[in-house]
Amino acid sequence: MFEARLTQGVLLRKLLDSMKDLVQDANFDCSSTGFALQAMDSSHVSLIHMQLRSDGFDHFRCDRNLSMGVSLNNMAKILKCMGNDDVLTMKAEDQGDSVTFMFESANQERISDFELKLMDIDSEQLGIPDTDYSATVKMPSAEFARICKDLSTIGDTVLIAVTKDGVRFSTTGDIGSANVTVRSHSNVDKPEEQVVIDMQEPVALTFALRYLNSFAKATPLSNQVMISMSKELPVVVQYRIEDMGHISYYLAPKIED
């Protein structure tokens, strides 16, 4: 038996909205540790890893490990039927072929349940090695989303270069070129607006903007985004979900010709 109750049900809807454009079908892995998903996008260029810890839920019960295969698009459609302030409860039997989403309005006057059929999905779990990154940038997630969107009007790829002076996002295209530089700054009153650059050595890598724009769909989940880079390694774009976990996206850099 799996049962998980989330007062802020809207959180799961935001999570689905931040994954469904990249991944069609995936397994949610339920265990006593929590509720997790790891999946590659259809072109196998990027990897999503999201994890919600069991202690972040108001109630969490998972008698035995369970892998729930779902169409993310269909699950997102169901979660769209949830009110913004609803409490969400997910339930699934150990050997069942469906998962139930129950939505309770804050005043308890409306209770609805939606059942989603599960699918068998073959997926290999990848091990992600711990890495000491050359540079890690923490910045407002909305600023990162804006930069990726703005640069997409000019080019298809972005060069992200971290130096001690700041982080520069550059692109070129048929109509011209663009650069946005963000400098580190702290703001005691508004920590969500600060930019923190932790650099061991300068690093510059090129990425497809299409993917970064998909990752930025996670912006509503967190005020800040953390971008970690090392030479010739995938970038990690991580959104921390307060008191619960994170969603992290891995994207391989473009190879120079």
Add this chain to the structure above:
Amino acid sequence: LKGQRPISSFFFVK
């Protein structure tokens, strides 16, 4: 995808 290694090649299969 052109100019890009598959992401799985950076990780190991569990």
